[in-house]
Amino acid sequence: MRLITVYNHLFKRYGPQHWWPAETPFEVMVGAVLTQNTAWINVEKAIINLKSAGAISPEAVIEAEHDILAEWLRPSGYFNIKAKRLKNYCHWYLGQGGFEPLSRFDDNTLRHAVLSVNGVGPETADDILLYAFERPVFVIDAYTRRLFSRLGLVEHDMGYEALRHHFETGLAKEAGQVALFNEYHALIVMHAKEHCRVKPVCMGCPLRRVCPYPKQNH
């Protein structure tokens, strides 16, 4: 089965996801950091706190005391670490001059620049690249690994960069890379969420016969 075939099944079942769930590019960046190993519902609460405090800007994040910022981030978990990581990112972001100057970087340069921030790893960086800067990078997360290794389309022990390269080259001939990668990652997350927890059978699963869910606990 080809990668684009899996995509077509998912899209037919779930339709367009119009990700990322955020109002501005900066809000995408904040969400990308806060959602590290965390349920999105909890990230939403933290973002609401930031908005209520008028702190959904890089300047406000930097100016806030650590303990205050951590308190706003509390619902998203790891609040002490994430307060530091968010400040690290905002310092770097403003140091680069914000969105405009960064948007002139070529894809690879921008990716390495974002990755240089302490607290921003490959997945967080690619969330930011794809959903805030609209660059053609394929986001690899735990869901992607699990789904495609169980489908037998990738090896289970592939590293992040190897997986990313596999998806990007495997979909290279498809039109509209950014829009495709945007929808694909969102659909993978949606599919995983539907098959999360108790689901006796894959009723309505777009991948029917080959659907790897549920297996073990998922």
Place this chain on the structure above:
DNA sequence: AACCAGGAGACAT
């Protein structure tokens, strides 16, 4: 009531 969620860094080996 254990288990997991849209990971990453520090550190040891």
Place this chain on the structure above:
DNA sequence: ATGTCTCATGGT
């Protein structure tokens, strides 16, 4: 290069 610990709230 690869493996293990830690970070932490909230839903099921």
